[in-house]
Structures are given as structure tokens and as C-alpha cells.
Amino acid sequence: MNREENQEALTTSTKVEVLKNGPLLVYGTIEVKDKDGNTETKNKTTAFCRCSASGNKPYCDGSHIKAEFKD
Numbered sequence: 001m002n003r004e005e006n007q008e009a010l011t012t013s014t015k016v017e018v019l020k021n022g023p024l025l026v027y028g029t030i031e032v033k034d035k036d037g038n039t040e041t042k043n044k045t046t047a048f049c050r051c052s053a054s055g056n057k058p059y060c061d062g063s064h065i066k067a068e069f070k071d
């Protein structure tokens with residue numbers, strides 16, 4: 001793998017992290033398709049709601065704190 005290919009592999013890789021008592025974090029560039037079929041490209045870090053209290057699903061809006069989400 002040459003340097004350009006290696007750099008592309010690094011920038012296109014994704015990492016998923018579950019935050020204790022909080023959202024699911026996805027690191028990297030991803031395409032999100034909503035329930036109506038609309039797609040949106042997200043870069044860097046995207047937080048997805050795990051608690052179901054968000055007013056901006058599927059994304060986390062911080063409502064898990066007020067909802068005292070535990071998991």
C-alpha cells in the first residue's frame with residue numbers, strides 16, 4: 001500500500017464507541033439515511049441517541065442527561 005492509499009484508508013475508516021449512560025459515537029465520514037430516505041453525510045464524530053429521549057432522532061441532543069439514562 002503506497003502512502004496515498006494508506007492515507008485514504010485512514011481517513012475512510014470508522015470507529016464506533018458506546019458511551020456509558022450516553023450516545024453511540026461514530027467516528028469517521030458516514031452517510032446517514034433517515035426514515036424518509038433522505039441521506040446526509042456526517043464527518044468527524046456523530047452521536048446517535050440510545051436513550052430514545054432525543055428530540056432530534058436519530059441523533060443525540062443531550063436529552064439523556066435530563067432523562068437520567070442509565071446503560
Ligand code: FES
Binds near residue numbers: 022053054061
Ligand atoms: S443518548 Fe443523548 S439524547 Fe438519547
